[in-house]
Amino acid sequence: MKHSDAVTTHQALEDPRNADIQIYVNGDIVHRDKAVVSVYDSGFMLGDGIWEGLRLYNGKWSFLDEHMDRLFEAALAIDLDIGMDRAGVVAALEATRTANEMHTDVHARLMITRGVKVKPFQHPSLSRSGPTFVIICEHSKPSIPRPIALATVPHLRGLPMTQDPKLNSHSKLNCVLACIAAEKAGADEALMLDINGFVNTTNACNFFIVKKGAVWTSTGDYCMNGITRQKVIDLCRANDIPVFERNYSLVDTYGADEAFLTGTFGAQTPVSTIDGRNIGTGELGPITTRLRALYADLIAKECP
Numbered sequence: 241m242k243h244s245d246a247v248t249t250h251q252a253l254e255d256p257r258n259a260d261i262q263i264y265v266n267g268d269i270v271h272r273d274k275a276v277v278s279v280y281d282s283g284f285m286l287g288d289g290i291w292e293g294l295r296l297y298n299g300k301w302s303f304l305d306e307h308m309d310r311l312f313e314a315a316l317a318i319d320l321d322i323g324m325d326r327a328g329v330v331a332a333l334e335a336t337r338t339a340n341e342m343h344t345d346v347h348a349r350l351m352i353t354r355g356v357k358v359k360p361f362q363h364p365s366l367s368r369s370g371p372t373f374v375i376i377c378e379h380s381k382p383s384i385p386r387p388i389a390l391a392t393v394p395h396l397r398g399l400p401m402t403q404d405p406k407l408n409s410h411s412k413l414n415c416v417l418a419c420i421a422a423e424k425a426g427a428d429e430a431l432m433l434d435i436n437g438f439v440n441t442t443n444a445c446n447f448f449i450v451k452k453g454a455v456w457t458s459t460g461d462y463c464m465n466g467i468t469r470q471k472v473i474d475l476c477r478a479n480d481i482p483v484f485e486r487n488y489s490l491v492d493t494y495g496a497d498e499a500f501l502t503g504t505f506g507a508q509t510p511v512s513t514i515d516g517r518n519i520g521t522g523e524l525g526p527i528t529t530r531l532r533a534l535y536a537d538l539i540a541k542e543c544p
């Protein structure tokens with residue numbers, strides 16, 4: 241597969257309005273052509289920052305509390321002072337949305353780094369002028385043209401004491417390398433194993449399989465504590481669909497009836513093949529279809 245043939249789990253319809261969006265940069269809201277950060281920024285130099293991806297439906301940010309919980313927990317973990325409270329962050333998000341007159345089908349990437357350094361070196365104390373805070377809101381309707389092909393890769397999900405895979409850190413090099421390896425193997429994105437060889441997650445989404453009517457996902461160790469992942473688990477529980485957070489291997493996975501990914505952007509994205517093996521029929525399956533409908537109902541309730 242040539243590079244250009246790959247499909248990503250974050251593919252959206254082209255929207256010409258995105259050429260002229262306004263971007264939030266440290267309290268200013270400016271045209272995207274003027275939205276810049278310093279080459280001394282710790283996010284640019286070191287990937288030293290955190291981010292959240294949120295979606296707006298019908299004028300409401302979905303699962304905003306959960307996203308704010310995760311953002312502030314990450315800030316605490318990396319000892320980054322955001323410089324404002326939750327209300328301030330939400331106000332910045334809302335100001336960006338309003339400046340763009342956005343109402344629905346919007347994706348926000350909210351990024352906060354340790355800020356501009358006085359010297360081009362690693363030590364966090366060199367970031368002295370406060371964080372850099374950027375919000376990009378784009379008009380965004382997912383348009384993933386076919387189920388996703390995955391390939392397993394040598395890049396593992398690490399241990400919590402190296403770089404905790406639960407952190408939405410700016411530095412995503414492990415995931416980026418995993419994705420490159422998967423593309424080189426002819427797939428769209430990477431299926432990553434944990435340190436014990438159990439199936440864990442993909443480079444950018446959480447991963448589920450369906451076997452004999454039951455839904456399986458990893459124990460939750462070594463992967464992003466995805467908000468969509470948790471919503472799918474909760475929906476299974478509320479709708480009598482057996483669901484297990486457990487260890488399972490590639491043998492279980494190749495033999496699954498269905499597989500799908502979860503994430504704020506794509507909700508539930510079906511998987512066609514893994515390492516060249518069709519998963520079930522290789523098409524969107526009945527349980528994935530049901531969970532997509534349940535999740536759409538949940539979004540409709542959350543963002544009426």
Ligand SMILES: Cc1ncc(COP(=O)(O)O)c(C=O)c1O
Nearest residue numbers: 444445446464466467468503504
């Ligand atoms: C590595 C990784 N896995 C999974 C997810 C999905 O998480 P959520 O459902 O909260 O969007 C993300 C998104 O931030 C991610 O970066």
